[in-house]
Amino acid sequence: MRDVAVVGVGMQEWGELWGKSTRDIFVESALLAMDDAGVDQLGAMYVGSMSPGIFAAQEHLESVMADYLGQLPIPATRVESACASGGLAFRLAYVNVASGMHDVVLAGGIEKMTDVSGGEATHALSTAADMKWEGVSGVTFPGLYAMLAVAHMERYGTTREQLAMVSVKNHENGYSNSRAQFRMKITVDQVLDSVKVADPLNILDCSPITDGAAAAVLMPLEMAKKLGKPIIQVIGTGHATDTIALHDRADLTTLRAVTEAAKQAYAMAGKQPADIDLVEVHDCFTIAEIIVSESLGFFEPGKGGPAVEAGETARTGRIPINPSGGLKSKGHPVGATGVAQIVELVEQLRGQAGERQVKDARVGMAQNMGGSGGSSVVHILEVK
Amino acid sequence: MAVGIIGYGAHIPRRRIKVEEIAKVWGADAPSYKRGLELLQKSVPALDEDTITLSVEAARSALARAGIDPQEIGAVYVGSESHPYAVKPSGATVAEAIGATPDCHCADFEFACKAGSEGMFVSYGLVKAGLIKYGLAIGGDTSQGAPGDALEYSAAAGAAAFIMGADEERIVATVDETYSFMTDTPDFWRREHQFYPSHGGRFTGEPAYFRIVTGAVAGILKKAGMTPSDFQHVIFHQPNGKFPKRIGKRLGFTPEQIETGRVVPLLGNTYSGASPIGLTAVLDVAKPGDRILMCSYGSGAGSDAFVLTVRERILEVQDLAPKTRWLLDENIRFVEYGEYAKLRRKIRLASE
Amino acid sequence: MPPSRSWRSYPQTYRLEAARCKGCGKAYYPPRLICPGCKGREFEHFRMKPSGTIVSHTVIRTPSSEFSGLAPFAVGIVEMDDGPRLTLQLADVGFEEIKTGLPVRLEFRRMYSEGESGVIHYGHKAVLVRK
Numbered sequence: 011m012r013d014v015a016v017v018g019v020g021m022q023e024w025g026e027l028w029g030k031s032t033r034d035i036f037v038e039s040a041l042l043a044m045d046d047a048g049v050d051q052l053g054a055m056y057v058g059s060m061s062p063g064i065f066a067a068q069e070h071l072e073s074v075m076a077d078y079l080g081q082l083p084i085p086a087t088r089v090e091s092a093c094a095s096g097g098l099a100f101r102l103a104y105v106n107v108a109s110g111m112h113d114v115v116l117a118g119g120i121e122k123m124t125d126v127s128g129g130e131a132t133h134a135l136s137t138a139a140d141m142k143w144e145g146v147s148g149v150t151f152p153g154l155y156a157m158l159a160v161a162h163m164e165r166y167g168t169t170r171e172q173l174a175m176v177s178v179k180n181h182e183n184g185y186s187n188s189r190a191q192f193r194m195k196i197t198v199d200q201v202l203d204s205v206k207v208a209d210p211l212n213i214l215d216c217s218p219i220t221d222g223a224a225a226a227v228l229m230p231l232e233m234a235k236k237l238g239k240p241i242i243q244v245i246g247t248g249h250a251t252d253t254i255a256l257h258d259r260a261d262l263t264t265l266r267a268v269t270e271a272a273k274q275a276y277a278m279a280g281k282q283p284a285d286i287d288l289v290e291v292h293d294c295f296t297i298a299e300i301i302v303s304e305s306l307g308f309f310e311p312g313k314g315g316p317a318v319e320a321g322e323t324a325r326t327g328r329i330p331i332n333p334s335g336g337l338k339s340k341g342h343p344v345g346a347t348g349v350a351q352i353v354e355l356v357e358q359l360r361g362q363a364g365e366r367q368v369k370d371a372r373v374g375m376a377q378n379m380g381g382s383g384g385s386s387v388v389h390i391l392e393v394k
Numbered sequence: 395m396a397v398g399i400i401g402y403g404a405h406i407p408r409r410r411i412k413v414e415e416i417a418k419v420w421g422a423d424a425p426s427y428k429r430g431l432e433l434l435q436k437s438v439p440a441l442d443e444d445t446i447t448l449s450v451e452a453a454r455s456a457l458a459r460a461g462i463d464p465q466e467i468g469a470v471y472v473g474s475e476s477h478p479y480a481v482k483p484s485g486a487t488v489a490e491a492i493g494a495t496p497d498c499h500c501a502d503f504e505f506a507c508k509a510g511s512e513g514m515f516v517s518y519g520l521v522k523a524g525l526i527k528y529g530l531a532i533g534g535d536t537s538q539g540a541p542g543d544a545l546e547y548s549a550a551a552g553a554a555a556f557i558m559g560a561d562e563e564r565i566v567a568t569v570d571e572t573y574s575f576m577t578d579t580p581d582f583w584r585r586e587h588q589f590y591p592s593h594g595g596r597f598t599g600e601p602a603y604f605r606i607v608t609g610a611v612a613g614i615l616k617k618a619g620m621t622p623s624d625f626q627h628v629i630f631h632q633p634n635g636k637f638p639k640r641i642g643k644r645l646g647f648t649p650e651q652i653e654t655g656r657v658v659p660l661l662g663n664t665y666s667g668a669s670p671i672g673l674t675a676v677l678d679v680a681k682p683g684d685r686i687l688m689c690s691y692g693s694g695a696g697s698d699a700f701v702l703t704v705r706e707r708i709l710e711v712q713d714l715a716p717k718t719r720w721l722l723d724e725n726i727r728f729v730e731y732g733e734y735a736k737l738r739r740k741i742r743l744a745s746e
Numbered sequence: 747m748p749p750s751r752s753w754r755s756y757p758q759t760y761r762l763e764a765a766r767c768k769g770c771g772k773a774y775y776p777p778r779l780i781c782p783g784c785k786g787r788e789f790e791h792f793r794m795k796p797s798g799t800i801v802s803h804t805v806i807r808t809p810s811s812e813f814s815g816l817a818p819f820a821v822g823i824v825e826m827d828d829g830p831r832l833t834l835q836l837a838d839v840g841f842e843e844i845k846t847g848l849p850v851r852l853e854f855r856r857m858y859s860e861g862e863s864g865v866i867h868y869g870h871k872a873v874l875v876r877k
Contacts, residue, residue: 441816441856443856446854454854724876
């Protein structure tokens with residue numbers, strides 16, 4: 011296996027992009043990544059996208075994107091693992107380069123979600139749950155995470171306010187991110203007073219419906235060294251699954267796929283939680299960030315809530331979580347999210363994150379999640 | 395060979411609406427309605443309840459009391475004027491849900507408010523003829539009354555189920571006599587594709603309900619060689635609180651004989667479920683040896699009458715499923731007209 | 747949902763049929779072909795008792811399109827007395843009454859239907875055990 015580096019990243023502004031099509035959105039970000047890497051020809055590409063069939067009435071997305079990115083006839087693959095599609099596309103691009111199959115591989119992610127109604131979008135996202143045995147109850151994704159929240163609050167005393175503080179912190183971070191969908195600072199009271207979605211979660215506990223894409227270009231480390239830029243090496247990757255139905259999990263206060271994927275990535279990288287300088291986690295809902303921060307080993311079980319309250323996860327805290335603004339502020343075009351996390355890590359490790367810059371960032375982690383934790387992908391990147 | 399009821403059960407939606415709440419919306423005088431109909435409230439089905447769901451729950455209670463293997467049920471009959479499908483039998487879903495398929499005869503009945511007793515009559519006949527071992531008969535409805543119409547105060551939801559059989563050790567009440575009485579009397583009807591029924595106003599009284607029920611009761615008493623004083627309990631069809639009292643008095647029954655099975659004041663008119671639910675309320679408190687007369691009434695119009703005698707076994711099964719008085723008195727929650735209008739689909743939604 | 751998709755699972759949705767692994771005794775709803783625990787492939791099918799306990803819960807206020815007419819409605823994870831856990835709607839309940847640990851009973855209910863002309867899908871919802 012070859013060592014692999016990320017040599018280019020790209021991400022356009024996210025939001026409700028009424029004037030842009032699925033392919034416009036993807037190609038813009040992919041071209042930014044290729045320009046950043048200084049390449050105009052790929053050996054292969056992976057496109058993470060959860061549900062273009064429902065959101066954009068378009069399947070066979072890999073060929074669409076290879077065509078419109080001007081890369082025919084390279085091998086292209088669409089990757090689907092619900093909201094972890096982007097993270098998994100990045101992992102497969104890594105495996106491709108590491109294996110020696112291709113030298114220049116693009117990992118991208120795309121979702122254009124706003125062309126369908128809120129009810130249809132909720133339905134499309136619900137298909138990441140167990141449609142047969144959970145879906146029949148009418149439970150939604152906010153509903154599944156709400157049940158995780160109830161379990162965590164009852165077992166550990168995690169408070170409603172601590173959930174809100176995750177959102178407040180991520181909006182604070184995203185305020186400085188020019189590509190974020192919701193660049194506004196909010197207060198705990200605003201979160202508590204916002205519209206109820208699935209008790210105890212309110213609308214300001216939930217990541218939004220977003221149009222957006224992100225892309226990264228990977229290359230063997232030895233080739234990357236010749237580019238004369240900071241070398242960002244992929245030092246750890248992990249990927250794991252869990253029961254598709256939340257109700258089949260014995261413990262509703264932890265996420266096993268996250269723990270397992272992290273274990274693999276830590277072992278491969280030879281790192282511990284204490285070695286990580288910043289982490290982008292999958293805060294699709296505020297409770298997710300708290301549970302994930304525990305499952306990744308940054309806090310003891312039940313201490314994730316108090317840690318947010320104590321400011322330990324702020325950009326200037328002990329372990330900055332989601333300096334990009336996270337899914338909450340930046341937006342959550344589901345297939346793109348996992349790749350956007352990599353974009354943030356690369357910019358942070360290069361020292362190019364501007365106002366969002368985490369001090370002395372040398373090792374970064376990204377954690378992407380599918381569904382209610384039925385899959386998770388974890389990566390660790392280090393600047394060499 | 396004795397044939398009779400070996401298991402019974404009722405099911406009633408939890409929600410209720412008071413007469414005052416309906417009267418308020420239409421500017422009607424609630425006290426006069428309450429006096430005139432002898433009705434305090436009625437049951438309201440939720441959006442996820444219909445004749446099939448109420449029937450399944452009632453049937454499960456009947457099975458719990460009968461203690462039989464549902465695979466031995468040879469017939470499933472659901473009587474209703476609010477079958478969820480115009481074409482596709484309610485009974486098939488009920489039979490599937492309780493585990494009676496596939497070795498089973500199944501049909502839906504409709505005869506306004508007497509469709510439930512029709513199922514009882516037919517399943518009793520099949521058991522008596524030796525064609526089936528057990529027969530399940532259900533009367534249930536989620537009936538609709540047009541907004542503002544007199545029927546809106548009474549049209550309610552509920553179901554009752556009875557399993558007929560001939561196992562000596564299982565019979566809780568023998569069926570000793572049956573009699574049916576019917577003529578073409580157009581007192582109440584609903585045409586195909588119509589959401590609400592129509593009725594003949596005061597024509598539903600004397601020439602319809604009172605004439606037919608009188609004929610049925612006279613007929614069965616004559617056939618059985620009995621008089622009103624032979625019975626501990628009598629259950630009439632009960633479209634409102636007043637009709638069963640009036641017909642009972644006219645036929646020579648005492649208020650005490652009528653009261654236990656007159657569940658309508660707290661429940662409303664459950665149509666095909668009305669006299670069957672009344673019978674469950676009686677069986678819940680009946681003592682061995684009690685004689686029961688039940689007489690249904692269905693507009694259009696006809697009555698089915700039954701003479702039953704309660705056996706010792708009743709004491710062993712009464713507590714095996716929810717009792718009807720508990721469903722009437724305890725397991726209730728009141729709703730306002732707005733929620734009622736939503737639940738009964740009286741508000742047109744954008745998605746429809 | 748096409749009628750064929752709901753029809754083939756009537757044994758589970760109508761009659762709560764589950765499968766118990768003959769190797770390790772763990773019960774599964776719906777039945778499986780291989781036991782994730784002990785990898786056993788022989789199962790004994792049985793009908794679950796319609797009773798259980800609330801493990802977690804929420805109130806859905808922003809439903810997907812199929813359930814739009816029903817919202818707001820409560821949903822819970824219910825651990826059946828026979829072992830398996832199910833995600834179920836909690837029917838006929840005041841939202842403030844719902845608590846983890848409360849016993850429930852499953853009732854046969856309409857799950858949803860495709861408009862006014864489509865097939866009606868039936869199944870089970872949980873109601874609080876009262877009295």
